[in-house]
Amino acid sequence: MTDRWEAAAEAQIRAAQDRGEFDNLPGMGKPLPGRNTPYDESWWIKSFLEREKLPGDLLLPTPLQLRRRIEQLPDEVRYLPTEESVRAYVGELNAQVVAWLRNPTGPRIAVRPANADEAVQQWRAMRAAPAPAAGPQPDLADAPPCRRRARWRFWRRRDR
Template structure:
């Protein structure tokens, strides 16, 4: 399709001619899925569902498509699920504080859609869960070096 649309022809006629010529050349023969029914024709269509399906097929994270309140609810679940990845109490506190700040900011803004409740994280409860999720510290005995062997060529001179 490197040729330009000739002046005086409508865009629709030009496209239809291109498709017809490609069919005559056999460009559409032996394509994957040829002759198979199209999936999803039996259900209602929405642009949002199409975009989400396309993103999933291509391996993208669809959480960016969520409304802000639902995205925060998912983030809350992720924080509680992945507590073990945080290495220190200060990181847990910072994560909880940052999340709670984002929730408060959401509630300060006017809502675009239906009201969705997003609960704040209680720092003390999250810290308890973090402590419980952490593996017990491994206590290892101090390694003592082996005793020094006396060299055979050195004698006591005394």
């Protein structure tokens, strides 16, 4: 049984070679990537992140992701149009922090909710500050939208 199976597979491979389906494949004639580098146990994770162009902080535990988002808060709210939208964004972030504090998972790392008033003050200061003279002023209509990170809880059903 297995001999017939192998023979059929080999026949299909030979027929595909004759049709030229294996010609001009990407990487043809090039050495294998990473051939002379030392072995890394997480090579497949790194190659997946690189291939899919995903940020590396997706691998961080939840408290570190939350702390990083709090640190990057001024940059994330910079292009929001109104004070209410800044407060809403900080409120959503604080809701995630409180949810983690109620049921902590991962390493025990201190995470404090962000202060909405400080975020609004920083937002006002950035809006009032003159743009640097070296480069053109960014147009708020062309600004990238504020990133909202989706919770990767695929096991929960969303009723929205």
